[in-house]
Amino acid sequence: MTQMQExxxxxxxxxxxxxxxxxxxxxxxYSTQSAGVKNIAYVINGINFYCDATDVKEVSVCENLMVVPQTKAWMRGLINSKGVLYSVTDLSLFAGYGRAIQAKKGHLLLLADDAVQSSLLVNRVIGFRYFNDSDQMSDLEEKQEVLDGLSAFVDKGFRTDGQDWFRLDVRALLASEQFREVQ
Structure with a gap:
């Protein structure tokens, strides 16, 4: 390598x-353009998902979970974060994957929508992730079985580095009747 290249x-x-x-x-x-839209990537029962970083206020651990009786199995309870109560939705059970996420080992995505004050329990948060438009999947139909109960809320997918990534539309999820009916 030449001195000029270095x-x-x-x-x-x-x-x-x-x-x-x-x-x-x-x-x-002076501002620069990033490589793309910043997303938060996470795993639910071995399946890679992501959502817009602006949909998440904070990532936290699931401590001091207060169980709420007579609710759906996926509505795991409530947590108090900085004086605000958030409902905790186990995305694995909500999707119909059949096995609950161990609350103490999972991560919570505290959602930025203050009107709903909800959090999503996932197995593991990977961190920020960017995707190239050239890696976008053209058709998600063949992935419906993998996505199960979340398929209605997945609007985009990418295949990169041999892995599939699915975008969870958090706003559509929060607006859905299925999500709001916890009893």
Missing amino acids: NAPYEVLNTMRSEAIALAAQGLT
Whole structure:
């Protein structure tokens, strides 16, 4: 590698810094475009899902779960996070996968919709994930059996690095009659 190739990234960063300083002097800001929409990726019973990062207020562990009697099995109870009560929906049971997520080992996605104050219990949160449009699945019909009860709320999928990823439309889920009927 030549000296010029080694210095190329530093030159790009130096140029960006200089441009940002010049724009700031004019009262303007310098912004860059990320690689795509930021998503939160998670796993439910071995199936990869994601949702828009803006749909999630916080990721937490499921501690001090208060069980609510006479509710659907997937409505696992309530948790108190910073003085706010959130309902806890076990996405595995809601989807009809037949086995509950161990609350103490799972993660909670505290949803950003303050009107509903709900959280989703998942097996594991992977973190932020970006997808390329070129990896988008053209047809989700063949995946309906895998998605089971969540298929109505999955509107997009990607195949990348040999794995399928499915976008859970959180707003559609929260608006659904099925989700709101907990008894």
